[in-house]
Amino acid sequence: MGIIERIKEIEAEMARTQKNKATEYHLGQLKAKIAKLRTQLLEPPKGSSAGGDGFEVTKFGHGRVALIGFPSVGKSTLLTMLTGTHSEAASYEFTTLTCIPGIIHYNDTKIQLLDLPGIIEGASEGKGRGRQVIAVSKSSDIVLMILDASKSDGHRQILTKELEAVGLRLNKRPPRIYFKKKKVGGFSFNSTLPLTHVDEKLCYQILHEYKIHNAEVLFREDATVDDLIDVIEGNRKYMKCIYVYNKIDVIGIDDVDKLARQPNSVVISCNLKLNFDRLLAKMWEEMGLVRVYTKPQGQQPDFTDPVVLSTRRVLG
Ligand SMILES: Nc1nc2c(ncn2[C@@H]2O[C@H](COP(=O)(O)OP(=O)(O)OP(=O)(O)O)[C@@H](O)[C@H]2O)c(=O)[nH]1
Ligand SMILES: [K+]
Numbered sequence: 001m002g003i004i005e006r007i008k009e010i011e012a013e014m015a016r017t018q019k020n021k022a023t024e025y026h027l028g029q030l031k032a033k034i035a036k037l038r039t040q041l042l043e044p045p046k047g048s049s050a051g052g053d054g055f056e057v058t059k060f061g062h063g064r065v066a067l068i069g070f071p072s073v074g075k076s077t078l079l080t081m082l083t084g085t086h087s088e089a090a091s092y093e094f095t096t097l098t099c100i101p102g103i104i105h106y107n108d109t110k111i112q113l114l115d116l117p118g119i120i121e122g123a124s125e126g127k128g129r130g131r132q133v134i135a136v137s138k139s140s141d142i143v144l145m146i147l148d149a150s151k152s153d154g155h156r157q158i159l160t161k162e163l164e165a166v167g168l169r170l171n172k173r174p175p176r177i178y179f180k181k182k183k184v185g186g187f188s189f190n191s192t193l194p195l196t197h198v199d200e201k202l203c204y205q206i207l208h209e210y211k212i213h214n215a216e217v218l219f220r221e222d223a224t225v226d227d228l229i230d231v232i233e234g235n236r237k238y239m240k241c242i243y244v245y246n247k248i249d250v251i252g253i254d255d256v257d258k259l260a261r262q263p264n265s266v267v268i269s270c271n272l273k274l275n276f277d278r279l280l281a282k283m284w285e286e287m288g289l290v291r292v293y294t295k296p297q298g299q300q301p302d303f304t305d306p307v308v309l310s311t312r313r314v315l316g
């Protein structure tokens with residue numbers, strides 16, 4: 001049986017299992033099993049080089065932003081409008097088949113924007129170009145999830161699930177769980193506050209699933225089993241994501257208003273060139289970029305050529 005089939009089988013078992021105190025340990029173990037299989041799925045197949053089909057784009061500028069979304073939501077239209085680099089746009093799905101970079105000039109900085117093929121449900125398991133698209137997203141500093149404002153908001157949940165399945169965590173911070181594997185000494189479990197989701201036995205079982213028998217675990221918040229698994233796996237990527245609702249020209253003002261009020265969301269229209277300034281400002285803010293103007297002694301600072309730093313990471 002392949003890895004994907006095994007994941008499906010365990011998911012089916014989880015769906016059949018009633019959630020209660022008695023099944024909690026078993027469900028926790030199943031979650032860990034799935035997480036292990038997903039990590040296996042992420043390892044590139046033996047003998048293959050990663051990518052190699054038009055997806056490797058050299059990093060450029062002070063930051064990198066990836067456009068992720070279902071087909072035909074307007075990703076390429078947006079890239080062309082924000083960067084001036086032409087990326088083919090059309091009314092049929094999967095117009096874009098590779099990664100197309102453009103540059104946004106904003107606040108004296110250069111931000112690399114990446115247009116990507118549309119992804120669909122099952123992308124994390126390799127449907128379409130999902131795997132490559134997700135790899136590029138992981139290499140960027142923030143993600144713009146482009147959504148069609150006139151379509152169901154279910155798309156946002158589906159995409160979030162796909163990205164979570166490959167270890168991306170959007171708009172979350174790492175769980176406050178201290179975890180240290182040891183060579184000897186057995187298992188120690190502590191918490192700084194009362195826990196409602198995880199107890200010592202459950203934690204022990206999860207570690208057992210990972211064949212970890214010596215470890216120190218300290219919960220500093222009331223975290224869940226999923227949080228614990230994330231910490232044990234250790235390969236999660238925590239990223240900022242802006243939900244960009246495009247095509248607001250085709251929906252009513254009340255609906256626009258509702259979308260605009262959601263957290264981390266910006267509404268735009270490529271057709272009407274609406275709200276791009278808001279989108280750029282939000283992007284800039286989420287990337288944590290700051291400009292530093294150096295001032296030679298006894299001279300005026302050069303306001304045309306700042307040093308750009310990020311409060312979120314060290315710029316390469
Ligand atoms: N009404 C409306 N249509 C738009 C808007 N932006 C883009 N479109 C249209 O949506 C269709 C798809 O646009 P694309 O830019 O090709 O979409 P995409 O997300 O790059 O699509 P794929 O590359 O196939 O995944 C085109 O017909 C665009 O003209 C908008 O703001 N409003
Ligand atoms: K399209």
Ligand SMILES: [Mg+2]
Nearest residue numbers: 075076095096
């Ligand atoms: Mg496109």
